[in-house]
Amino acid sequence: MRLRRAKQSSIPADQPLFHTDHPRPRTRREFIAQSMTAGLATVLGPSIFGLFAQPEIARAALSPDLQALKNGCGLSVQGAGKIPFICFDLAGGANIAGSNVLVGGPGGQLDFLSPNGYSKLGVPGNMLPSTANPNNTNPSQFGSDFINAELGLAFHSDSAFLRGILERTALMTRAGINGAVIPARSENDTGNNPHNPMYGIQRTGAEGSLLGLIGSRNSDSGGNSMSPAMLLDPSLRPTKVDRPSDVTGLVDVGDLVGLLDQSDAVAVMESIQRISDMKLNRVDTGISTDEVIKDLVRCGYVKSADLADRFGNPATLNPALDPQIVGANGIFTQDEFDRDGEFRKTASVMKLVINGFAGAGTITMGGFDYHTGDRSTGEVRDLRAGRCMGACLEYAARVGVPLMLYVFSDGSVASNGRIDDSENGRGKGEWTGDNSSTAASFFLVYNPAGRPVPLGGSPDMQLRRQQIGYMRPDASVETASSPTANNVNLLVDTILLNYMALHGEQSQFSNLFSLNSLGGSSIVDQLTVFEPIVNGTIS
Structure with missing residues (x-):
């Protein structure tokens, strides 16, 4: 018999979280994790005169006699040609495994955990991914109504991340998406996890016409979590931009x-x-x-x-003036854009990165330390995060460029099995405490030419590629299952390897990141998920 809690109201998405088992927040990192301050959007770059990644965005061409001077002045049009990269840093220890992205045993996502394991991940017995939903007459391709693989990667069908992504993406966009999940421990409620891969992405050649990188905090990483020390480059430290007016303020074209x-x-x-x-x-x-x-x-x-x-045309940079982002046919309605700072921040970052004005970016979202003794608080925040993820994917589809989207958090949460039957609790397990052993990260890749194809000689082998490492039946990360499972530095290395592999450049990984400790070529091959989708440049 399941324990249930009477219907209750959730904590609004922007309201601070107060925990009796946490000390009073003292650092900016702790304030963001508990939603007591917002994660700000920032941009950073070595110069405003970089390479222009999207020539079709230019409003007019310079006269032919001046075109020859542009290359010599560092104003070549073609740009670096790397896949745009955006990561979501969910500060505080968000749930990713089980209730959002499915994580299984050695056989992959569909090598199901025990019922008690799923209960710890907030999934009640009547919503197990291995069971059928009697109220649904349209079962998934895997024969279960609680599995959704519309994005290639298998999610729990009631995942708040998934619901938010589906809400903001078109059917054709979803058909070009695939992904992978990585069960990997990280410490709870600390910025000392070196999760952020930005500097490594820049080292692979990602560059923009205005900026190198973007981040959401005035920190060395540009986000809530740290960057690995071996990748840190102080010359690329971020500059804040947290609203559309700051994006347009990057360039002064004069009076x-x-x-x-x-x-x-x-x-x-x-x-x-x-x-x-x-x-x-x-x-x-x-x-x-x-x-x-x-x-x-x-x-x-x-x-x-x-x-x-x-x-010179203000609409070139301003996300608020981009009809693909805001308005009747936009990803956000005008009212949503005006009311929600997280939507404005996401729009500003994705406008810069996906159009090639910045090479890569981090969006930090606060308030994910949501073990508040209910489920509804976390569901509301996960749903908004999913909407922001979906906005990035949909905007990439509308612009017509690939995108790699990486999602991580510092630690995770666990449930004691008690059910929240409120409207937003959705009959799922309450989050009752931090738990680093249930942590995971995942990434999604959008390809305008069609869904990225996992490596592997058979459909079963391809499915296994989409989970790097695995969990034990009790929903704790098996630390011996992959190099990344108990080492956040190697988690970053794995993301960088897969980013390079999308360009067909994985053979250069060891030379570019000579201090990595992933292991020999056979291990590196096992950690590579997808076949290349571009050949070094975006055509």
């Missing part, structure tokens, strides 16, 4: 664009460059580095014209 229309402003700047160039050719500065100085002057004018050409 001329306001006085003239965009094309006329570009023409004036081009003319200034030509006049300046004629004068430079007639004089000798008398300095030993005469040509270097002249090149700097020439490039200064070319860069000004190029900025006006690319970004």
Whole structure:
């Protein structure tokens, strides 16, 4: 007989969480985990004059006589050509395994755990993934109504993450998605887990036209969790951007664009460059580095014209003015966008990354330390996180580029089996405490050309590829099941390996990350999930 709790109201998604078994929060990290402050969106980059990853976004072309100068001035149009990468850092110890993404034993996601194991993961006996739902006449491809594989990766059919993703994605978008789950322990309620892979992603060549990386906090990693020390590059530390106005503020095209229309402003700047160039050719500065100085002057004018050409239209950068993001046909309604800061933050980050203005980004969401003695609080927060994940995937589909989306949290939670029958509790197990042994991470990959294909010679082998490591029947991570299972640094290495493999570059992994400890080539092969979807550049 299941223990049940009377219907109760959940804690709103933005309301702080107070735990009697936690000390009073003192650090910014603890405030974010308990939703006492928001995770801010930030951008960072070495220069605003980078490589332009999306040439079709430019509003006009510079005159032919200036195009040749662009490459020499660091303004080549093609860009780095890497797959956009966004990770969600769910601060506080969110549930990922079982109630959201299915995690199983050595046989993969569908090698089911024990009923007691699922109960610890918040899944009650009448919702086990191995059973059929008598109220559903449309069973899944696996013969169970409590499994949903619309995204390639198997989720529990009532996963809040999944419901949020499905709400924001079109059917055609889902057909291009696949993913993998990684059962891996990490410590609870601490930013000392080196989860964040941003610097490694940048090292593989991910770069944007304005920024290198984006993050959601003013920290060395740009997120709540740390970056591995071996990857840290202090020169790439983030700068805050937490609203659309901050995104548009990344570029100042000057007053001329306001006085003239965009094309006329570009023409004036081009003319200034030509006049300046004629004068430079007639004089000798008398300095030993005469040509270097002249090149700097020439490039200064070319860069000004190029900025006006690319970004003179405010809609180029502003997510609030992008009809694919906000509005009647947008991913968010105007009312949602105006009311919810997490949606505005997500829109700002995905606008920059997916359009190639930034190479990669972290979105930190706070308030996931939700072991509040009910289920509804966590469900509401997971649902909003899923909506933000879905928004990123759908926007990538609308822009027409691939995307790798990585989701992690510092630790996890567990249930004692008591049921929350409130509307938002949905008849599932209450979260009653932290539990690092139930932790997991997962990633999703969107490919406009079609669903990414797992490696493996048979459908069964391909399914097994989509789970790296496994859990014991009691829903605790088997620490001997993979190199990543008890080492967060190696979890990051595994994500970097799979990112490179999507470009067909996995053979370069050991050279690029020579300090990794994943093991020999046979282990590296086992940790690689998908066949390549691009060949080093996005066409």
